[in-house]
Amino acid sequence: MRFSPVAVLLFFLFVGPLAAQDREQVVRLPGPNGSTLVATVMRPPGEAKSPLVVINHGSPADGSKRFKMERPRYTALSSWFLSRGYVVALPLRRGYGETGGDWAEGYGLCDAPDYYRAGLQGAADIQATIDFMRTQPYVAADRTVVVGQSAGGWATVALSSRNPVGVAGMINFAGGRGGHQKLSGGGIGNCTPRSLVDAAAKYGATARVPMLWIYAENDSFFEPALARRMVEAYDGAGGKAVYRPVGAFGRDGHMLAGASNGNSVWSPLVESFLAGLR
Numbered sequence: 001m002r003f004s005p006v007a008v009l010l011f012f013l014f015v016g017p018l019a020a021q022d023r024e025q026v027v028r029l030p031g032p033n034g035s036t037l038v039a040t041v042m043r044p045p046g047e048a049k050s051p052l053v054v055i056n057h058g059s060p061a062d063g064s065k066r067f068k069m070e071r072p073r074y075t076a077l078s079s080w081f082l083s084r085g086y087v088v089a090l091p092l093r094r095g096y097g098e099t100g101g102d103w104a105e106g107y108g109l110c111d112a113p114d115y116y117r118a119g120l121q122g123a124a125d126i127q128a129t130i131d132f133m134r135t136q137p138y139v140a141a142d143r144t145v146v147v148g149q150s151a152g153g154w155a156t157v158a159l160s161s162r163n164p165v166g167v168a169g170m171i172n173f174a175g176g177r178g179g180h181q182k183l184s185g186g187g188i189g190n191c192t193p194r195s196l197v198d199a200a201a202k203y204g205a206t207a208r209v210p211m212l213w214i215y216a217e218n219d220s221f222f223e224p225a226l227a228r229r230m231v232e233a234y235d236g237a238g239g240k241a242v243y244r245p246v247g248a249f250g251r252d253g254h255m256l257a258g259a260s261n262g263n264s265v266w267s268p269l270v271e272s273f274l275a276g277l278r
Helices: 005-014 017-023 063-068 075-083 115-133 151-160 193-204 224-236 253-258 263-276
Strands: 024-030 036-042 052-056 087-092 144-149 167-173 211-216 241-246
Touching (some): 024 115, 036 115, 052 075, 052 115, 052 151, 075 253, 075 263, 087 115, 115 151, 115 193, 144 151, 151 193, 193 224, 211 263, 253 263
Parallel strands (some): 052 087, 052 144, 144 167, 167 211
Antiparallel strands (some): 024 036, 036 087
16 A cells, blocks of 8 residues: 555644654664664554565764764655555664664775675674564565665675565665775775675675665765676676666765655656566
């Protein structure tokens, strides 16, 4: 069932504070290795079982900001999925914000990064969120979509290599790791891009879940040429990703997924992708 964005807004404005509180909750769920993850859960109107979307945040280039991160909202994305009848879950992974604890997604030294392992650590947190949400009485357990941006997009790509049960498709906005780092020569750039390409191929070798990859022309973390190399390596190894490059967006296209005015760019692509999953 699909609801218009206006209907969703009116529901939260006029149904009443208690109902609104019931429709958006902060939950604590079991994570990997005995951890507890904090997530925001938003529910659409109605009581029918609804498909689930798990939206996954990026990681600040400045590591000191990880522990200060607020719970992500991705307001435009969340509203878009809510209006289409999805339950929205937005987890904070290990080492971020209220979840806290040890950061699991470190990739080591800039000149010898282990992006493959780092992605799988993030993927484990996404999987834990899916596992928990699938037990909720208002979730249709076999119709899940996973969305991620930047480091969350990379973790989504990593999760695709595990072909999680009940996940119909995945969307990667500007996924990758090692961007905006201080390089050995003193400049700011991407740590060892070749390692991203190699890791993408390793994920693709076992991934069979349909994916949509969206990268903007002016992405300051992962330029179009690198994005194309990653998706070609992923698909060349056996993955099922559709690459949809888009033009320049704002000052930095890396922020497209979180922008309040990005819908006109990504909405047609996401709509078409989801329609193809049915």
